[in-house]
Amino acid sequence: MPLRNGRMLSVDALSGQVRDGRIDTVIVAFTDMQGRLQGKRLHAHYFIDHALTEPMEGCHYLLAVDVEMNTVAGYADSGWETGYGDMCFVLDMATLRVMPHLPGTALVQADVTWHDGTPVAYSPRTMLSRQLAKASALGYQALAGVELEFMVFHESYERAADLGYRNLTPVNQYNSDYSILATSRVEPLLRDIRNAAFAAGMNVESAKGECNPGQHEIGFLYDEAMVSADNTVVYKNMAKEIAAHHGKSLTFMPKFNAREGNSSHIHLSLRGIDDSLVFWDAATGTRSALYEHFIAGVLATMRDFALLYAPNINSYKRFSNRSFAPIKIGWGEDNRTCAVRLVGRSGGARLENRVPGGDANTYLALAAMLAGGLYGIEAELELPPPESGSAYGSDAPTMPLSLAEARDAFADSDMAQQLLGKDVVNHYTNMADVEIDAFSTVVTDWELQRSFERM
Structure with missing residues (x-):
């Protein structure tokens, strides 16, 4: 996959920086309805060994909460009635970058899908992708x-x-x-x-x-x-x-x-x-x-x-x-x-x-x-x-x-x-x-x- 520019990270470059200790943390994040990054901080070795090839999930209430992160009613796919299950994070490796203000940290952005691979239609990044x-x-x-x-x-x-x-x-x-x-x-x-x-x-x-x-x-x-x-x-x-x-x-x-x-x-x-x-x-x-x-x-x-x-x-x-x-x-x-x-x-x-x-x-x-x-x-x-x-x-x-x-x-x-x-x-x-x-x-x-x- 071509890099967006020379300051972005390839997987090989990330792996090298993880091995020599320059990067120890990888943030995996998607954008919620309010335009905020939501996700997890992964240990970099776990990211290389597992997250690159294995499914990663997060609760789908993240696309059904208010600004205060309160659970609220009225959403068809997410609520107490549906059990607040998970959605899948699909990494877009073109977004992999160093976060220079955070020591030893890289970040990659993700799309979100249901377990069958169907994109979550109202995910903001999916909405832009479709247009x-x-x-x-x-x-x-x-x-x-x-x-x-x-x-x-x-x-x-x-x-x-x-x-x-x-x-x-x-x-x-x-x-x-x-x-x-x-x-x-x-x-x-x-x-x-x-x-x-x-x-x-x-x-x-x-x-x-x-x-x-x-x-x-x-x-x-x-x-x-x-x-x-x-x-x-x-x-x-x-x-x-x-x-x-x-x-x-x-x-x-x-x-x-x-x-x-x-x-x-x-x-x-x-x-x-x-x-x-x-x-x-x-x-x-x-x-x-x-x-x-x-x-x-x-x-x-x-x-x-x-x-x-x-x-x-x-x-x-x-x-x-x-x-x-x-x-x-x-x-x-x-x-x-x-x-x-x-x-x-x-x-x-x-x-x-x-x-x-x-x-x-x-x-x-x-x-x-x-x-x-x-x-x-x-x-x-x-x-x-x-x-x-x-x-x-x-x-x-x-x-x-x-x-x-x-x-x-x-x-x-x-x-x-x-x-x-x-x-x-x-x-x-x-x-x-x-x-x-x-x-x-x-x-x-x-x-x-x-x-x-x-x-």
Whole structure:
């Protein structure tokens, strides 16, 4: 199997490093519904001697729990009634890499299947795999890049929890967007994250400050869509681990406070299997008709698929007027007020989906974008007129502005069932129901402050 790049590990290289003692631990992990790595740490010799050739299993409740890892009702395949059995981990050795910030540790990512080898349909990586297979059958490959923002605080995760995540001290006290001086204050952490990500096989571009005090972004070069999704989930986990090593805390949550939220802008383009340009017409120097159909499909399905871009209660706090987070389902040329921003020309022509926040599961978001875009190509959907100027006041359709609204749009969508499958729709609808029900019982600080004395 060819390596994704020279910094990834082959099985032979891993075996050599295990024999000479450089690696003693191998993490086997898959990505859950919430976009988190879940799995086991194996002794490296056990991994070489057994896990490479023998079945490895984990409880299938891992794809049927809430953020707190509580067992919850409503999932067809996993519950007390089904006995909470196992699913199988199928290693993807193309993802094998060293984790340089964790001594003596390598990591390999896995798909999950049932015992008969059938893929778990609602596993996020399986959902993306199926859309990539459809694209390939139509003659296309997908390339993607992800821009993730995060906020960093001087308090450790433990201290932040003790404080109830209130009154934390950001590493910057002012808007540090593009500021070299401000980012120098947190450069020891950012440098360690960049270098660890590069050593783990990711192609790091840059780091920059952002608008909210303590907010930063590390960018990565685009790659095959599955590679970018695999790297993103590893990077998010790695960034939090390295922040903890520095005695700090780092959050990707979409809306930490009333200022700018954390986005996860996703850039996507198609090329031919032979690497030919399909989004650009070289003869006219303009977008191809196929590109326009693809954009139209992403827009046409955006409201129905909002749950896969914005999966949590907090996701929707990010959508507000003049916030750089979109509320209108429109597109524009290099227009950051639109849900879809078109950037680049020729081989760099791509669309940027500005809807996902830092909590988005990249596999799910890319699967949704591809499903919608490929539908647009097959149906030859017409691209509506672009937004000029600010899209916030336009007459374009509005994004769902709450998890409940997104849940209903997804659950009631014939298009979602057609493009993603009934099992997927039912599963992620239940995920939304669980979060909505959990939040409905919470008494917030806002309610206490307004109601305790004055009501």
